[in-house]
Amino acid sequence: MKKKTNKKPAGWFDQDQKWSMQKLIDHVGAGNIMVQYLASSLVSAKAMRSSPDDEVRVTFATNMTTVDELMGRRPRNVGVIMWFPVDKLPAVLLKDAPAPE
Secondary structure, three states, rough: OOOOOOOOOOOOOOOOOOOOOHHHHHHHHHHHHOOOOOOHHEEEEEEEEOOOOOOOEEEEOOOOOOOHHHOOOOOOOOOOOOOOOOHHOOOHHOOOOOOOO
């Protein structure tokens, strides 16, 4: 049975702490980090017309956590979304695709 909720997660994560990605990776250990590419997990994307910043609502699928974990006290994993300029990525990660306009 699918669970869907609009409730906000419990306050177990202090989002006011400002750690650099490098500090976070060093603390957790690179070998303990799993990468999930948004493009390969994309369920839907929708332009938010009312957004002054051209926001896009993105929905993606993952098996790294559960709804119960997200709404509970502490999930097994924490997801962090990072955005990289494509022109800075190594060519080996890129497939042939049209460049953005």
